[in-house]
Amino acid sequence: MTVPGSPQPSQQKSSLERYENGQSRFRGCSNIRDFEFLGKLGEGTFGEVYKARSKKDGAVVALKKILMHNQMDGPTHCTGEGRKKPSMYMVMLYMEHDLSGLLENPNVHFTEPQIKCYMLQLLEGVRYLHESGILHRDMKAANLLISNTGVLQIADFGLARPYYEKPPQPGKGGGEAKRDYTPLVVTRWYRPPELLLQLRRYTTAIDMWGVGCVFGEMFKGRPILAGNSDLNQAHLIFGLVGSPTEENMPGWSSLPGCDGIKDFGSKPGNLSQVFKEQGPLVISLLSELLKLDWRTRITAVDALKHPYFTSPPLPARPGELPQFEDSHELDRRHFRQKQKAPVPGNNVDSDRSNNAGARGMNRVPRGGLVPSGSFRRPIDEGLPQKPSPVSSQHQAWSNRRTDNRPDRRKEGWSTGRGEGRPDTYMPRNGHFDGGGPDNSRYGNRRENPNARRRSQSPPRDKGREDSSYHLYRR
Structure with missing residues (x-):
C-alpha cells in the first residue's frame, strides 16, 4: 500500500547543485x-x-x-537527510609566492630597494582598507601574496570585520574606538600588546603593529617576535620596545590582562640595538609602527610620508624586481619536514641534527649514533614497574595451573596444551554463550524466557572454526 504524497521508488532525489531542467542553481559559477x-x-x-x-x-x-x-555562518540552507552538501x-x-615562503627560501635575499617597494604596496593596501572601514585583524607575512611581476596583495580576510569609527586622520594616530571586538584575533607573533592585555575596543592600530612586524621580518629573514605563549609574547615585546608605563601606554594597568605583566619588571628596550645595521631611518619607522600606545601609533597615511621612502636607495619598481621559484608557506613547511627526516639505516651522518631522529621521539634511527654527552631518557620512565616474573612451577599457560573459575573446573574444560597443540576451549553442550545453569553471569538462556537474547546469527560451520576463535572467545 502506498501512502499518498510519499516519494515513489522511481523518483530520484533532486540535485543540490542543479534544477530539474539541468541548469545550475548557482549563477555565475x-x-x-x-x-x-x-x-x-x-x-x-x-x-x-x-x-x-x-x-x-x-x-x-x-x-x-x-x-x-558552523551552519549559522554564511548563508543558511536546508538539505535533505543523507545528501552531500556541495x-x-x-x-x-x-600568485607565485607569499612573503613568508620567500623569506624562508635560502636562495632569496631581499635588497633594501626591494623591501621599500613591498612596504609601499603594503601600506597603500592597508590605507585603502582602513579608509574603506575594514579591519583585517590577521596581518602577517604568510597573508601577503607576491607575484613574479613584483605585485604585492593582501590576502586572507577570514578574520576581517567592518570598522564603524571614522577613518584614521593624518597626524592623529589610531585614536579611540567605541565598539567592542573580541581580542582573540591576529596570529600571536604579530599580535599587538593591547590585544595581549585583552583590550576589546581596539582600532586600526592593530593592523599597523602587524605591518611593523612584517617590516622587521624582511630585514632579519625571520619573525622578530616569535613567542611560544601569550605571556612569553608580551615578554618579547617589552624586551624589544620597553616596558609599558602610564607615559608610553596610558591605561595599560587597568586592562584585564595586565596582572601577569606587572611582574616583568622594568625593561628599557633594545630596538635600536637590534636594528642598528639598518640605519636610523629604519629604526625611526619601526619605532612608530611598534609604538605601545595604540592611540598614537602611526597610521598608514602617515607611514607613506615617512622620509625612509624618499632617502637613498630609492624604492624599486615592481617590474624591476627579480623573479623566483614558487615559494609558499606550505612549500617551505614540507621542505623543513624533509630536512628533519631521520637518516636511513646504515648511514651515519656527522651532523647531530640529522641523527637525532624525529622531533619528540626518544630514540635514534637505525644506523645512527647517540651523540656524546647526551642524556637518553629510558623509554619506560614514569611508568608503573613491571610485575615480577612468574616462577617456572606456575607458568601462566602451564597444564599444571590451578584455575579458580567454576566453569573451568568441570569436565568440559580442557587447556589442550599438551604435545605443542594450540590452546582450545571446549564448552559444554556445544554452546559458546555460557548458557549453563551454573553460570552466574548469564544464567540459563534456553530455559529462561525473560533473559535477554542475542540477535539471531546464521549457524557456524564448526569444521572451519580454528583454534584462534576459541582462544579469544574466553
Missing part, C-alpha cells in the same frame, strides 16, 4: 570539474587553497575551498 588540481598551496581555519589549471583556457588559478564550521570554491588570481 562554473563546475569544479572544469579545473585540474595541481597541488595544495595553503590551509587555514576557514579555507584551503589549491593551485589549479583551467581545462578551458589553460589559465593557472588559485582555488580557495570555503570551510563552513563544496564552494572561490577562483582567484594565482
Whole structure:
C-alpha cells in the first residue's frame, strides 16, 4: 500500500547543485570539474587553497575551498537527510609566492630597494582598507601574496570585520574606538600588546603593529617576535620596545590582562640595538609602527610620508624586481619536514641534527649514533614497574595451573596444551554463550524466557572454526 504524497521508488532525489531542467542553481559559477588540481598551496581555519589549471583556457588559478564550521555562518540552507552538501570554491588570481615562503627560501635575499617597494604596496593596501572601514585583524607575512611581476596583495580576510569609527586622520594616530571586538584575533607573533592585555575596543592600530612586524621580518629573514605563549609574547615585546608605563601606554594597568605583566619588571628596550645595521631611518619607522600606545601609533597615511621612502636607495619598481621559484608557506613547511627526516639505516651522518631522529621521539634511527654527552631518557620512565616474573612451577599457560573459575573446573574444560597443540576451549553442550545453569553471569538462556537474547546469527560451520576463535572467545 502506498501512502499518498510519499516519494515513489522511481523518483530520484533532486540535485543540490542543479534544477530539474539541468541548469545550475548557482549563477555565475562554473563546475569544479572544469579545473585540474595541481597541488595544495595553503590551509587555514576557514579555507584551503589549491593551485589549479583551467581545462578551458589553460589559465593557472588559485582555488580557495570555503570551510563552513558552523551552519549559522554564511548563508543558511536546508538539505535533505543523507545528501552531500556541495563544496564552494572561490577562483582567484594565482600568485607565485607569499612573503613568508620567500623569506624562508635560502636562495632569496631581499635588497633594501626591494623591501621599500613591498612596504609601499603594503601600506597603500592597508590605507585603502582602513579608509574603506575594514579591519583585517590577521596581518602577517604568510597573508601577503607576491607575484613574479613584483605585485604585492593582501590576502586572507577570514578574520576581517567592518570598522564603524571614522577613518584614521593624518597626524592623529589610531585614536579611540567605541565598539567592542573580541581580542582573540591576529596570529600571536604579530599580535599587538593591547590585544595581549585583552583590550576589546581596539582600532586600526592593530593592523599597523602587524605591518611593523612584517617590516622587521624582511630585514632579519625571520619573525622578530616569535613567542611560544601569550605571556612569553608580551615578554618579547617589552624586551624589544620597553616596558609599558602610564607615559608610553596610558591605561595599560587597568586592562584585564595586565596582572601577569606587572611582574616583568622594568625593561628599557633594545630596538635600536637590534636594528642598528639598518640605519636610523629604519629604526625611526619601526619605532612608530611598534609604538605601545595604540592611540598614537602611526597610521598608514602617515607611514607613506615617512622620509625612509624618499632617502637613498630609492624604492624599486615592481617590474624591476627579480623573479623566483614558487615559494609558499606550505612549500617551505614540507621542505623543513624533509630536512628533519631521520637518516636511513646504515648511514651515519656527522651532523647531530640529522641523527637525532624525529622531533619528540626518544630514540635514534637505525644506523645512527647517540651523540656524546647526551642524556637518553629510558623509554619506560614514569611508568608503573613491571610485575615480577612468574616462577617456572606456575607458568601462566602451564597444564599444571590451578584455575579458580567454576566453569573451568568441570569436565568440559580442557587447556589442550599438551604435545605443542594450540590452546582450545571446549564448552559444554556445544554452546559458546555460557548458557549453563551454573553460570552466574548469564544464567540459563534456553530455559529462561525473560533473559535477554542475542540477535539471531546464521549457524557456524564448526569444521572451519580454528583454534584462534576459541582462544579469544574466553
